[in-house]
Amino acid sequence: MKRRQKENLIQGFFCGLSLCSILFLLGIVIVLFKEGLPIFNVISFGKLFFGKFWYPTYEPADFGMLPLILGSLMVTVGALIISVPLGVASAIYISEVAHPKGKEFVKLLIELLAGVPSVVYGFFGMVFLAPLVQNFFGLPVGLNAFTAAILLGVMAIPTITSVSEDAISAVPESFKEASYALGANRWETTVKITLPAAMGGISTGIILGMGRAVGETMTVLMVAGGAAVIPHSFFEPVRTMTATIAAEMGETVVGGEHFHALFAIAIVLFLMTLTFNIIADFLSQRFRRRLR
Amino acid sequence: MVKMAINMDYAERRNRDLTFLKRFKMSTTNLNIWYGAVHAVKNINLSIEKNKVIAIIGPSGCGKSTFLRSLNRMNDVILKSRIEGKILLDEKNIYDTDVDVVEIRRKIGMVFQKSNPFPKSIFENVAYGLRVNGIKDKNYLEQKIERSLKDAALWKEVEDRLDSLALDLSGGQQQRLCIARALAVEPEVVLFDEPCSALDPTATAKIEELIQELKKKYTIVIVTHNMQQAARISDFTAFFMLGELIEFDKTDKIFTAPSKKTTEDYITGRFG
Numbered sequence: 015m016k017r018r019q020k021e022n023l024i025q026g027f028f029c030g031l032s033l034c035s036i037l038f039l040l041g042i043v044i045v046l047f048k049e050g051l052p053i054f055n056v057i058s059f060g061k062l063f064f065g066k067f068w069y070p071t072y073e074p075a076d077f078g079m080l081p082l083i084l085g086s087l088m089v090t091v092g093a094l095i096i097s098v099p100l101g102v103a104s105a106i107y108i109s110e111v112a113h114p115k116g117k118e119f120v121k122l123l124i125e126l127l128a129g130v131p132s133v134v135y136g137f138f139g140m141v142f143l144a145p146l147v148q149n150f151f152g153l154p155v156g157l158n159a160f161t162a163a164i165l166l167g168v169m170a171i172p173t174i175t176s177v178s179e180d181a182i183s184a185v186p187e188s189f190k191e192a193s194y195a196l197g198a199n200r201w202e203t204t205v206k207i208t209l210p211a212a213m214g215g216i217s218t219g220i221i222l223g224m225g226r227a228v229g230e231t232m233t234v235l236m237v238a239g240g241a242a243v244i245p246h247s248f249f250e251p252v253r254t255m256t257a258t259i260a261a262e263m264g265e266t267v268v269g270g271e272h273f274h275a276l277f278a279i280a281i282v283l284f285l286m287t288l289t290f291n292i293i294a295d296f297l298s299q300r301f302r303r304r305l306r
Numbered sequence: 307m308v309k310m311a312i313n314m315d316y317a318e319r320r321n322r323d324l325t326f327l328k329r330f331k332m333s334t335t336n337l338n339i340w341y342g343a344v345h346a347v348k349n350i351n352l353s354i355e356k357n358k359v360i361a362i363i364g365p366s367g368c369g370k371s372t373f374l375r376s377l378n379r380m381n382d383v384i385l386k387s388r389i390e391g392k393i394l395l396d397e398k399n400i401y402d403t404d405v406d407v408v409e410i411r412r413k414i415g416m417v418f419q420k421s422n423p424f425p426k427s428i429f430e431n432v433a434y435g436l437r438v439n440g441i442k443d444k445n446y447l448e449q450k451i452e453r454s455l456k457d458a459a460l461w462k463e464v465e466d467r468l469d470s471l472a473l474d475l476s477g478g479q480q481q482r483l484c485i486a487r488a489l490a491v492e493p494e495v496v497l498f499d500e501p502c503s504a505l506d507p508t509a510t511a512k513i514e515e516l517i518q519e520l521k522k523k524y525t526i527v528i529v530t531h532n533m534q535q536a537a538r539i540s541d542f543t544a545f546f547m548l549g550e551l552i553e554f555d556k557t558d559k560i561f562t563a564p565s566k567k568t569t570e571d572y573i574t575g576r577f578g
């Protein structure tokens with residue numbers, strides 16, 4: 015009887031805690047939509063998402079999000095071009111190639127990378143990387159999409175590597191043995207058996223890394239250049255959705271049009287990351303089922 | 307005169323060796339294997355006759371799998387394993403430094419205890435070994451895959467769904483797919499490590515029948531825990547215990563009149 019009560023108590027405790035986090039999430043969603051949706055009283059859906067000009071302080075103001083969406087997209091795609099090969103390669107190295115010592119070392123490095131605060135990345139970018147990029151390519155400014163993409167790419171590596179490594183390590187030894195027994199060497203086995211079998215998990219990692227890049231704020235605020243215009247190349251300053259919210263929220267009138275427009279951006283961001291997570295979840299589940 | 311006698315003696319010995327080599331597909335000489343400090347296989351001398359089925363029996367942990375895996379150098383994959391002695395395939399020591407491991411594994415195929423088809427289609431599973439060995443010609447691949455699946459007695463059950471996932475097959479079908487996969491690269495010897503231990507009696511019977519068929523083309527070594535199975539399907543039986551080869555003889559002899567007391571005790575189920 016007593017044990018039963020204790021179990022109920024413990025169960026209730028954890029149930030309560032998880033309810034708390036659901037409540038928080040619900041609160042965020044409600045506030046986002048409550049403060050974001052009123053913008054559609056002022057401006058149409060199409061104009062908000064596909065408008066080419068973001069001049070929130072003009073009279074009359076323009077709330078075209080397209081430059082911001084493109085800015086985010088550009089920086090994120092650039093980051094993926096860097097982080098996917100590096101992240102997946104590190105995962106392969108850690109799980110398939112490295113001897114125990116090398117493995118521990120690379121793992122430690124990548125964990126360190128994950129632990130660096132984003133403001134430090136931003137600082138490093140402004141002081142070191144931006145001038146380097148500026149001089150190397152002979153640009154008028156070093157703070158641009160390219161610089162931001164490099165930093166975001168590095169920041170996304172730990173996510174991609176750790177999730178991919180788990181997936182690669184989860185591939186049963188028996189598949190590899192069968193491959194060796196058919197005369198494949200280690201490299202062929204990795205490329206033709208292990209990686210395809212781990213693909214679901216690897217793509218989960220990539221999508222989570224993408225979510226990380228889209229959501230990152232401080233670094234892009236510091237190094238992406240901050241110009242809210244439609245970018246034409248990687249070497250132009252851009253402004254992402256996150257940076258826009260962070261930079262402008264402090265200067266708006268609560269309840270004003272600009273305020274609501276920023277919340278609308280936040281809704282878009284929220285829906286994007288939610289979609290990424292759902293896709294990642296779906297992929298990892300499918301992956302698990304296939305390996306069974 | 308003396309010289310000629312020596313020469314004749316030499317010729318005769320050589321002839322004898324040649325007939326020996328023709329008769330035996332593989333043989334091990336003073337084979338020892340260690341895992342770190344564990345001496346898993348001790349001084350094994352054993353010759354495997356061509357186109358025969360050789361069964362390896364013995365209590366759990368006696369080194370059966372270790373011995374089997376050394377025959378196609380699958381132990382190379384295990385970091386801390388060490389091997390001494392010779393294993394001849396035809397006339398060549400497969401552990402010589404100039405030997406290509408890939409070539410050895412192609413010539414000596416292996417089927418594992420737990421069926422392990424790749425998470426790919428049935429077709430791709432069988433094609434894998436061929437592709438790895440550089441075969442790209444689509445027609446040839448298709449023919450070869452059909453042939454292998456027929457040889458593994460699986461063709462009729464899968465011919466109209468070669469593109470479906472191999473993991474959707476039943477356990478017995480999966481194991482026969484693994485056999486087809488091993489046969490596709492045209493091995494000369496096929497090693498089986500307890501291929502039926504996860505299968506029901508019907509599937510087991512199918513595989514046993516198949517092995518009887520396969521020995522016409524291949525030389526077969528099979529590890530089994532099932533003594534009836536060894537008696538049913540093998541021509542020769544090797545009895546291992548604690549890493550040593552206790553007795554090796556014709557299967558009939560081992561099961562009716564073993565020359566060692568230990569063998570008899572094991573076979574009659576007094577331990578093991």
Ligand SMILES: Nc1ncnc2c1ncn2[C@@H]1O[C@H](COP(=O)(O)OP(=O)(O)OP(=O)(O)O)[C@@H](O)[C@H]1O
Pocket residue numbers: 341344346365366367368369370371372373384
């Ligand atoms: N990878 C390994 N690392 C260390 N020791 C091993 C390894 N594989 C096997 N051994 C040891 O070598 C000995 C022989 O093992 P082996 O797997 O060859 O036995 P077995 O006869 O196949 O047993 P079973 O019938 O249970 O499959 C055992 O003592 C085992 O603990």
Ligand SMILES: [Mg+2]
Pocket residue numbers: 370371372499
């Ligand atoms: Mg075994």
